[in-house]
Amino acid sequence: MLAAGAAQAHDVAAPVTPQLGWSFEPWVVICLGLSALLYGVGLARLWRKSGEGRARLRLQAWSFLVGWLALVAALVSPLDAMGTRLFSAHMLQHEAMMIVAAPLLVLARPFALWMWGLPAGWRRPVGAAVRTGPVQTVWTLLTWPLFAWLFHAAVLWLWHAPLFFEAALHSNAIHTLQHISFLGSALLFWWAVLGDGSFRPQRGLSMLYIFTTMAHTGALGALLTWSGIVWYPSYLGAGEAFGMDALEDQQLGGLIMWVPGGLAYLIAGLALVGKWLGHTPATAGDLASGRRAP
Template identity: 35%
Template sequence: MASPIDATGPVAAAWTPYCGAGPSPAELIARWNLDPVVIGLLALGAAGYAVHRRRGGAGRDLLVAGGLAALAVSFVSPLCALSSALFSARVAHHALLVAVAAPLLVFGLPKAARLPLGLTTLVHVSTVWLWHAPGPYAWALSHDAAYWLMQASLFGSALAFWSSVRTAPAIAAAGALVATMMLTGLLGALITFAGQPLYAPHLATTYAWSLTPLADQQLAGLIMWAPMALAYLIAALVLVGRSLADADTAAARA
């Protein structure tokens, strides 16, 4: 992690996050993101899946709908604006992308080509660590192109990771999920116990929410450490449980 930032000093950079300036609590309910490009891409994805199903393509409708809904919550709902104010909201936003939307879409759509499990695990974990380091994170909030690079790389690496989990042998996939849980949990712990605020874009945006930058940062670390990491653990336990059930079924038939 980078050196601590002096929360009492001036904030030198002019942050221009994609979803606009951080809202106050009274403003939040009205801060929907109606970017026609984002809405159009979500509608195009939904329409493309509907056409795929009408033509007899395989899919699990509820999972795909849930994945698209998670993307809409991330980028269209007031969570987008809230993530400009609170680092904890940003981490919740990223958790929705990588641990909810990505696996729902991967398991809802037909299987993709098999990808190397070790490589996708390494890339996914490294991407999560990279964008939650103070320097790259601050850069991502400096202009829209950097913001979308952050989002695309996080979501893309998560799609690749969950695709490799889906196609790998159950025990190997469970091992990759546990490793990801431990490494993302470690990052969450480091953020939680950093002791001083590290994220310059939020030094002046948390007080309207009755949080100091440090308290907001600690909450963000806890979100990554517990619920986000828990998603990987639950998936690992499901895979192990299914593997044991399949083994029992095979033994009973033998």
């Protein structure tokens, strides 16, 4: 969850117009850098011991790199500062965290690599701590698919309510909480859906969670797109330098959530279906003869 801790962004309470350049919030940079350093060190150590498992490690490393770069684009690049001027940029930032960075970081299986990245003397006590009953109970609850789905949906709709979204635009603390909850709930959702890479027995439910999430996020995007009023008054006049009024900016933001966002969930769902269909279970004859299905 080190990546989720990096979700503090631009200074929304600054009295002056922000410069649309790269932002280097110290805690963001530290968390991003530390997560990448631990993963890189763990990858190098595990690589020497992996043998035939290097192909999978390579895929996980690429997933982490692309997901990590998506977080950098969302939290450090000029897109971050543009979020205070354009609602559509703010939506693009949120989508980069929730439907690009989050699933890729889950596919990267970071916990094992981070553990290998720790100093040797730390691994055993840290491993023992995370295997304790209370920690395992909390983790099981958080990654229970139904809970993760409900939590992610509630976070998404709650923060897009005008009262809470406006509050996040005027308070650095609330804005940080908004980004942490977006990224954290997305990580839990994708972890619950994608799991540990094994083939879950309740595949139908996994598909249901993906496509219902696509449906309700698309519905929110459609509401923003087709609304004839501006939901967030703080953006009134802010986008004129970019040639858009607040309503056009809101409609573009809704389209970003509706179309590319929905497409990302659709691709994820189809990829899971393809993976499951490609996994042929062993037949009775195979099991009796000691052979495995290809």
